[in-house]
Amino acid sequence: MAHHGPHVLDVLDSAAVPGQKHVNHFNRKNGELFAEDVSLAQLATAVGTPTYVYSQATITRHFHAVDQALAGVPHTICYAVKACSNLAVLSLLGRLGSGFDIVSLGELRRVQAAGGDATKAVFSGVGKRDDEIAAALAAGVHCLNVESAGELARIERVARNLGVRAPISLRVNPDVDPKTHKYIATGLRESKFGIAMPDARALYFQAAASDHMRVVGVDCHIGSQILEVAPFAEAIAKVLELVADLRTDGISLEHIDVGGGLGIPYDDEKPASPELWGQTVKSLVAGTGLHVIVEPGRVIVGNAGLLLTRVIGKKQHDDKEFVIVDAAMNDLIRPALYDAYHAIEPVATHANRPLRTVDVVGPVCESGDFLAVDRPLPEVQEDELLGVFGAGAYGMAMASNYNSRPRPAEVLVSGAQWAVVRPRETLEALWQGEVIADLGD
Numbered sequence: 001m002a003h004h005g006p007h008v009l010d011v012l013d014s015a016a017v018p019g020q021k022h023v024n025h026f027n028r029k030n031g032e033l034f035a036e037d038v039s040l041a042q043l044a045t046a047v048g049t050p051t052y053v054y055s056q057a058t059i060t061r062h063f064h065a066v067d068q069a070l071a072g073v074p075h076t077i078c079y080a081v082k083a084c085s086n087l088a089v090l091s092l093l094g095r096l097g098s099g100f101d102i103v104s105l106g107e108l109r110r111v112q113a114a115g116g117d118a119t120k121a122v123f124s125g126v127g128k129r130d131d132e133i134a135a136a137l138a139a140g141v142h143c144l145n146v147e148s149a150g151e152l153a154r155i156e157r158v159a160r161n162l163g164v165r166a167p168i169s170l171r172v173n174p175d176v177d178p179k180t181h182k183y184i185a186t187g188l189r190e191s192k193f194g195i196a197m198p199d200a201r202a203l204y205f206q207a208a209a210s211d212h213m214r215v216v217g218v219d220c221h222i223g224s225q226i227l228e229v230a231p232f233a234e235a236i237a238k239v240l241e242l243v244a245d246l247r248t249d250g251i252s253l254e255h256i257d258v259g260g261g262l263g264i265p266y267d268d269e270k271p272a273s274p275e276l277w278g279q280t281v282k283s284l285v286a287g288t289g290l291h292v293i294v295e296p297g298r299v300i301v302g303n304a305g306l307l308l309t310r311v312i313g314k315k316q317h318d319d320k321e322f323v324i325v326d327a328a329m330n331d332l333i334r335p336a337l338y339d340a341y342h343a344i345e346p347v348a349t350h351a352n353r354p355l356r357t358v359d360v361v362g363p364v365c366e367s368g369d370f371l372a373v374d375r376p377l378p379e380v381q382e383d384e385l386l387g388v389f390g391a392g393a394y395g396m397a398m399a400s401n402y403n404s405r406p407r408p409a410e411v412l413v414s415g416a417q418w419a420v421v422r423p424r425e426t427l428e429a430l431w432q433g434e435v436i437a438d439l440g441d
């Protein structure tokens, strides 16, 4: 347990329970890295690499942390499916009582395939098609989070054609700066997301007057990997002003959805704890009588996942040293896309190895194909295993087949037990469905 830095602490260990002993679910035993009670070295032998490994105990604990943080107000956790959408993860969360935040028909079908409760799903996303809206209404989702005037009209038309009343919530854009990477800031006026505050009231009137819509709530989601509570507080306060105005207008809402976005420690960040975030939400919403919906993704699964990879070789250029591994940007795109930091450690014991400053790179033909740049890493050997931490959210979910690389296997661990919850993609699967069309020469 002695040979790891703060990055292997999952989110709750950062601040939520001061003074309480850290409980990590990616631990070292005699120097060797385990996922719960499963040896990652043995797992790699059985399943191969690269492989995503998820800890059931960690997911469970994070879910309960968010749940407890909101204790005292009626609330529903709608896990953001896009963070990690494996059926085993969705099923686990469903069994824990979670609802779901979905952004596509594919995600709705995943929730249903996992046995999740579609009536506890909220449908977000800036461009819903007619067929997606119809399917969501047929599935009885809790509500559609509406992103624009055009979408409101589209939903009304689809609901009218089906002869139903669509439950709607307007996603408003509170224009606050979440102080995060620009690709994951979504609550600024210039972003494509949400309805501008000044336009929301008129749209609520329109929705309330329709025979084919039912106004149920309001929502906002200002971004991701947010480390402080201030942006959340600012956004919620603005949304509550709107709620009060609507009440004066005779439109009463049932719920406020404050979105997701709470950050986690990847490196030495000190994100607000779920507890503090929950207190902030509760203190603002208390007394409004509103049911609270939250849409956490990263905070639930981010530090519950590890990408297991093997060193293929090493390479030196002038003063640059590269460690080439069998996981690449197609498997984990966060470093390339967001300049994201993921802690990387050898799976084997490494206490007495010298540190080398290296780039950890994959085999893909792109200079953006790196998992770490200028990173001090214990000296590694060819064929040894490395663990890439914090890979549970936006890891496998964003994986692609670029360079015709089969996507990694996924494994769920619980105690000493483990199961492959998605086998490694086969080579044949890479071109499944493709056709060599004969259109003449």
Ligand SMILES: *Cc1c(COP(=O)(O)O)cnc(C)c1O
Residues within 6 Å of the ligand: 080, 082, 083, 101, 124, 125, 221, 223, 224, 225, 259, 260, 261, 262, 295, 296, 297, 298, 299, 393
């Ligand atoms: C991505 C997303 C979330 C989840 O964000 P996290 O940062 O993973 O908590 C929640 N709600 C909406 C609308 C999203 O797009």
